[in-house]
Amino acid sequence: MKALITGITGFAGSHLADHILKHYPEWKIYGFKRWRSRDENIIHLMDKVELHDVDVKDFTAVNRFIEEIKPDRIFHLAAQSFVPTSWKAPMETLNTNIAGQVNIFEAIRQHNLQDGTVVQIACSSEEYGMVHPDEVPIKETNPLRPLSPYAVSKVTQDYLGYQYHQSYGIKAIRTRTFNHTGPRRGEVFVTSNFCKQVALIEAKIQPPVIKVGNLEAKRDFTDVRDVVRAYWLAAEKCEPGEVYNIASNKAYRIQDVVDMLIKMASIKIDIEQDPERMRPSDVMILLGDYSKFNQRTGWKPEIPFEKTLEDTLNYWRKKIAANL
Numbered sequence: 435m436k437a438l439i440t441g442i443t444g445f446a447g448s449h450l451a452d453h454i455l456k457h458y459p460e461w462k463i464y465g466f467k468r469w470r471s472r473d474e475n476i477i478h479l480m481d482k483v484e485l486h487d488v489d490v491k492d493f494t495a496v497n498r499f500i501e502e503i504k505p506d507r508i509f510h511l512a513a514q515s516f517v518p519t520s521w522k523a524p525m526e527t528l529n530t531n532i533a534g535q536v537n538i539f540e541a542i543r544q545h546n547l548q549d550g551t552v553v554q555i556a557c558s559s560e561e562y563g564m565v566h567p568d569e570v571p572i573k574e575t576n577p578l579r580p581l582s583p584y585a586v587s588k589v590t591q592d593y594l595g596y597q598y599h600q601s602y603g604i605k606a607i608r609t610r611t612f613n614h615t616g617p618r619r620g621e622v623f624v625t626s627n628f629c630k631q632v633a634l635i636e637a638k639i640q641p642p643v644i645k646v647g648n649l650e651a652k653r654d655f656t657d658v659r660d661v662v663r664a665y666w667l668a669a670e671k672c673e674p675g676e677v678y679n680i681a682s683n684k685a686y687r688i689q690d691v692v693d694m695l696i697k698m699a700s701i702k703i704d705i706e707q708d709p710e711r712m713r714p715s716d717v718m719i720l721l722g723d724y725s726k727f728n729q730r731t732g733w734k735p736e737i738p739f740e741k742t743l744e745d746t747l748n749y750w751r752k753k754i755a756a757n758l
């Protein structure tokens with residue numbers, strides 16, 4: 435059996451490869467990566483997975499390798515995934531995320547793989563965007579009111595999954611994942627960024643002040659290792675064409691996250707707001723109801739948020755000590 439992970443060098447992609455290798459060793463893993471991607475997250479996997487230099491925007495390459503591999507499952511995780519970048523480079527974000535999705539579906543369609551290949555699509559809670567206070571915890575039926583070009587790109591991927599299923603019977607499983615974090619998280623994202631700053635402060639490389647953006651926003655965090663377990667179950671057990679929230683059903687103010695990290699730090703740290711870190715429009719609350727996914731798969735998150743933060747902080751401490 436063959437699993438293809440797009441974005442395998444990334445955060446979720448590399449953890450998913452670890453999960454499959456550990457629990458389903460009979461599966462062969464293929465990965466699409468851009469030739470210029472850093473491979474630090476998959477160094478330990480180099481002789482265990484088969485990698486191909488494929489930019490998902492390049493239809494010729496996507497088409498060729500999907501035809502060659504004929505994967506049983508595709509986990510489509512490659513994306514421009516940082517919300518602020520989508521304001522600076524809206525077209526690039528829309529293009530990468532939407533063209534990448536269409537290219538995968540078109541390759542499946544052209545090679546008549548729709549009966550055998552299941553495609554899990556990494557949609558996002560950002561699609562809900564402007565959520566009203568009486569709409570939490572958010573269900574899949576909530577209106578989508580996207581607040582960034584990134585969110586619009588994810589709404590499009592999500593509905594492409596619906597449309598290609600309706601039009602051609604492609605087995606697309608749409609997972610709307612709420613925030614997830616853990617070791618290997620890109621340094622621009624809030625938890626990882628704050629952990630890195632704490633580690634730099636402890637190492638006396640940064641003055642004892644942590645720079646922050648909007649601390650009033652609330653986010654529902656799940657550990658990445660729980661999330662990749664969910665992706666596997668989604669491809670195995672979920673109904674093609676359907677959409678599922680993956681969340682923890684708990685929300686933390688970003689202020690709470692900084693406070694937790696400051697408590698974990700070995701020295702005293704002050705907080706300073708950096709106007710550069712504020713967004714033109716921020717999603718104020720994301721708190722997800724994952725009962726539909728739980729009923730279908732039995733999944734629930736297992737790793738407490740405190741442990742995730744601790745592991746992420748230790749990841750940065752190690753990286754900084756090793757000067758990586």
Ligand code: GDD
Pocket residue numbers: 515516517557558559560611612613614622623624625627645646647648649651652653688711713716717720
């Ligand atoms: N990045 C960042 N840096 N965010 C900050 C900071 C900071 O210094 N200070 C406060 N925040 C706030 C942001 O304004 C936002 O409200 C929240 O922290 C989380 O920001 P991010 O970690 O950048 O994530 P996101 O919520 O915008 O998007 C993430 O989650 C989505 C799922 O809901 C990304 O992983 C997306 O790719 C994903 O789809």
